[in-house]
Amino acid sequence: MAWQPVLIPSCRWLFFHLTQILPGDSALAELQGAIAKSYSSKGQDLVERNWQALALARESVEEVPLQPVNPHSANRPPVVSDAAPDFVKTVTAAMLAGLGDALPVSALPPDGTWPMGTTRWEKRNIAEEIPIWKEELCTQCNHCVAACPHSAIRAKVVPPEAMENAPASLHSLDVKSRDMRGQKYVLQVAPEDCTGCNLCVEVARRKTVRIQRSKPSI
The missing domain is CATH 4.10.780.10 (Pyruvate-flavodoxin oxidoreductase, EKR domain)
Structure with a gap:
């Protein structure tokens, strides 16, 4: 593949840099010589592009400071609730x-x-990304509900008065079905039950269900 000559020497330099098997300058000189030996038959332009990629890799390395993680931190939730049997x-x-x-x-x-x-106690909360319902695009087809293998998405039809005291984050639509006119359609996602498989996103019409990151990146 065309990208391999450029990528592989850069990865090799990163390996030597991180492991300190070879000092940085020695590793750079050795890799530059290896590039010239391996790719000179393909033309000087390819050799120089690999040298440039190697130099950019060296300049672009940054250390990401990470805070130590305490496995016994109070922020670590219990596996199951204390109220479980x-x-x-x-x-x-x-x-x-x-x-x-x-x-x-x-x-x-x-x-x-x-x-x-017992499954109501098995809130694993393992999904790094969860589906978000875009109610303005929803056709109420319920394909996402049927596709979810863990029943993490549920649709409900409720009377309008049931939504009067609902939190602002709970959205609803007027039911489109003729025999349920006047009722409200609600679609909810249970983040703790979701596994992030994306099946709901694949089957949703008009991209009504979209994925969103549920946990911050390191």
């Missing part, structure tokens, strides 16, 4: 934390049956 707090929570292999066999139900309604 004991089974959820011991068995389900261990599985969600990736510690399921450490559970003894005696902790599991002997007949293999699972308590009902």
